[in-house]
Each structure stands twice: as C-alpha cells, then as structure tokens.
Amino acid sequence: MTKRLLMQSDDYGITDAVSIGILKAIDFGLIKNTGMFVNMPSSAKAAEMLKDKGVCFGIDINYVCGKPVSNPEDVPHLVDEKGNFYSSGTMAKRSKLLRMDALGLISYFEEDPYPYEEIYRETENQVKRFMELTGKKPEYIHPHSLMSENCYRAAHEVAKKYDILHTLDMMHQYRILPGTFDGTKGNTVDAQMEYDVSGNLLENALPTMKEDETCYFICHCGYADYDLFQYTSLTLRRVKDLHAMTDEKVKEYIRRNNIQLITYRDL
Numbered sequence: 001m002t003k004r005l006l007m008q009s010d011d012y013g014i015t016d017a018v019s020i021g022i023l024k025a026i027d028f029g030l031i032k033n034t035g036m037f038v039n040m041p042s043s044a045k046a047a048e049m050l051k052d053k054g055v056c057f058g059i060d061i062n063y064v065c066g067k068p069v070s071n072p073e074d075v076p077h078l079v080d081e082k083g084n085f086y087s088s089g090t091m092a093k094r095s096k097l098l099r100m101d102a103l104g105l106i107s108y109f110e111e112d113p114y115p116y117e118e119i120y121r122e123t124e125n126q127v128k129r130f131m132e133l134t135g136k137k138p139e140y141i142h143p144h145s146l147m148s149e150n151c152y153r154a155a156h157e158v159a160k161k162y163d164i165l166h167t168l169d170m171m172h173q174y175r176i177l178p179g180t181f182d183g184t185k186g187n188t189v190d191a192q193m194e195y196d197v198s199g200n201l202l203e204n205a206l207p208t209m210k211e212d213e214t215c216y217f218i219c220h221c222g223y224a225d226y227d228l229f230q231y232t233s234l235t236l237r238r239v240k241d242l243h244a245m246t247d248e249k250v251k252e253y254i255r256r257n258n259i260q261l262i263t264y265r266d267l
Helices: 016-028 043-049 088-092 114-134 150-160 166-171 189-194 197-208 226-231 237-245 248-256
Strands: 005-014 033-036 056-061 099-102 107-109 140-143 215-221 259-262
Touching: 005 016, 005 056, 005 237, 016 226, 016 237, 033 043, 033 140, 043 114, 056 099, 056 114, 107 140, 107 150, 114 150, 140 150, 140 166, 150 166, 189 237, 197 215, 197 237, 197 248, 248 259
Parallel strands: 005 033, 005 215, 005 259, 033 056, 056 140
Antiparallel strands: 099 107
16 A cells, blocks of 8 residues: 655745755655746746756745735735735734634635735736746646635636646645644744754654555745845745755655655646
C-alpha cells in the first residue's frame, strides 16, 4: 500500500529571491507543486524561469501584497491611497471575526471586509494575467493569507468558470499534515528561526501518515532579499522550509517509507 504526499510551496514570484529558492526546491528537492503571485514586479521573470520544469504550476490568489492587477479605481475597498493592497492585518481589523471553518482556512466575519464584486473582479483578472504570462491556464487556484467567505466564493466561481481545480475543495477531502510554523510564538524573526522544519517532518508529520493515505504538506520555500521584508513578515521561515525540502534526511525518509510524491494532476 502506497502513501501519497502532495508537497506544495507557495508564493512563487513574490520576489526574485523567493522564486530562486523555490526553483532549487523543485530541481533538487521535494516540491512538485507551486503557485505564482502574478501581480508583483518579479512575476514575469518568475513565469519565464519556470518554463519546462514539469512542476504542477498554479496561481496563488493574492489580495494583501503589492498592487492589484485591476485598475485600483475598480477595487477601491481593497487598496490604500497609494493603490497598494491593504495588509491582511488591516483587513481583519475592519470586521469582527465570528468563526473559522473546520480546517481554519476560511474566516467568517460579522461583515466581510472584501466586497464580493471587487474581489471577484480582481480574482478573475489575476487568472487572466497568469494566462498572459504563461500562455496557459493555472493548474490550480490556491488562496493566500486571509481568506474571507467572499474571497473563497469568488475564487470558487472563477475556478468553475475557467475549469480550474480549487485547492480548498481538495483540502477538505485529504488530510493536511502539521505545518511548518508554531503560530503560538508569533511571526517574529526569532520564532521563525527557532522552528526546526526538518525535525517536525521527521518526528511529527511524516510518521502520522497511514497506509494508502493521501496527505498535504504546504510550505513557503525561498531565500530572503530586501524586497521580501517590505511585503511580508514571513521572511526567514522560508529559508528553513527550503532547507527541509532539500534535506537528504527528509528525502531518504520518504524513499524508505514508500511515500509517493504527487501533484494536483494525480488528484
């Protein structure tokens, strides 16, 4: 009986350094699936670098970092006076959080901070930008950061319109292995550097896999450059994730335990 594991690294294209790190994890490590940010200055270069890699290439829909693909005037509730997306923290403060879904992926607010028409417009425009940059549809749609009910509904409808797999639908079918970060310690640089991603995989996550089971492990590989610190607090953790995804001990564990690395194409 074979265990199947979908290894995914998010945020490809957010900066040059992150893209280069994810490429290393694809070429020399365990990553078989990655989603691209299409609205960043690095996006076009990132799309070109990933050609002919054979990786399952999706889109990470981004509403909280950089500028929108849409005209800022068409999405006024998503951007600040400079035309940049509001951060996830800013948007979360706009309305009272009522509850999360069973997996902690979708946030339900007293009043959704993302107007549906605007978020649908931006989601569809990001998918169109992906097709412009790559010449093909994304193989999957994946949310980034804050995912409100309207964000989920918009991404789901766009995925349906363009016949693209939506990862949240898959995640409710298959088990997500314990993550790469201890959120109780916050997102400080010290907390990110303290966490042992390889150790978590070898001692906690991978040993929980059962025979004939399909699981997810989602991480954020990359190197850190100056731009990354301007866009997100998730910085040096990416270096730890990259190390884990190229760690010979982790790769050997996967081989020895008959764990098959899969892509969304297999699902």
